Amino acid sequence: MQTYAALRIALSPSSTQSSLREAFDAPLQPVSFFPAGSEIYAQGEKAGAFYQVEFGAVRVYRLLADGRRQISAFHLAGETFGFEADTTHHFFAEAINATGVRVFRFATGADISSQLLPLALKGLTRAQEHLLVLGRQNAIERVAAFLVDMAERQGGLRQVELPMSRMDIGDYLGLTIETVSRVFTRLKDKGVIRLPSLRSIEIVKHDTLLIMSE
């Protein structure tokens, strides 16, 4: 089980970055800046790197021919994304807001699989858990689960900042913007959350929200 133990250490928020940096020789990997809405990579592009968000937020998504969009994940500061099963990107990645991204290019000959595996597994678990939300939960449960998740990833504070639009949230939860908006209103009317501004949410009754997300 040595592998898993080492990976858990590498995964902990405080050490992820330094671990990744050690695996790649100095100088430090460069940080690229992406303005709001700009593309980080596109489906079909050649993949040769993975990415860590320094600041800002990223959406990873896929499109159907008629324009329907499914966002498979949001990535906030400190989180990693961009792994691919082969040499081509299967998804699109865009900066939601002004975003800084550290790019880790694969050096020829370097074996970084022990660094990458825990991150890939983490992403796999996340995706599989999201399948349950999309496949078996109704609109309120989806939004509640989303808010609980966002709160956790921002340190469990009452105040949660939403870097993304209602459209993004809808495309992540498999709902329309109208439904997302209606659910927000219902949660507000029930006193579960407050909406100090469009992009920030205060969780008033965290326990209620937790129960709702089940």
Added chain:
Amino acid sequence: MQTYAALRIALSPSSTQSSLREAFDAPLQPVSFFPAGSEIYAQGEKAGAFYQVEFGAVRVYRLLADGRRQISAFHLAGETFGFEADTTHHFFAEAINATGVRVFRFATGADISSQLLPLALKGLTRAQEHLLVLGRQNAIERVAAFLVDMAERQGGLRQVELPMSRMDIGDYLGLTIETVSRVFTRLKDKGVIRLPSLRSIEIVKHDTLLIMSE
């Protein structure tokens, strides 16, 4: 890119098994037998291995408190499953039919991450693609996508064997058994498929099915 190249080779159907065996010392990993419906592992159990289907089929799923179930993946002969991000299983795995599974226990000290990474990435891509199906496709599209996928995984033949029940298919596609049944009937009436028996499907118009799955 050496890492990815090596992994692609390891991923190809013909070499996966031998590659995995090489990574683990002789004697060969044992094959365990699971009767239909039996549990391979449960959520919360300690994880210390991963698995490769020798024959039969496996469902991996998660439950909500009230019994709603989401199957995140089916695994057929030759496919691998059971990776976990930490030392605990986050899902249940059951044999659908009489199933043989090769168990690869993690030996202390062995670094198998380079073997595991491509499999984990493959699973990640599959899960993310399934998110699009659950989040943004309607019943016909879901069933069509499912049939196309099953056909591909069985070598692209016209005749597709379904090892699982309608209930399993529903819980995989986020639909009820009634809806699955109705869609099968509609596809049959349109002449897109034939249903020689409950668990076997003949794809008559493969192109139409492909278009429908988009």
Added chain:
DNA sequence: CGTTGACTTGAAGGTATTCAAGCTTTGTGG
């Protein structure tokens, strides 16, 4: 041949979507 479980089919109902209008916030130029 009868029983059991799995599947199919029908009718009614509910939840989310679609379409449409109005409101709020943000950004831009005067």
Added chain:
DNA sequence: CCACAAAGCTTGAATACCTTCAAGTCAACG
């Protein structure tokens, strides 16, 4: 700094799709 435009968000009414509930059919097995 204000006015206006544009974009994003909210709310309402009608519709559509899938689910729920119920009954009936089919197949496997003792």
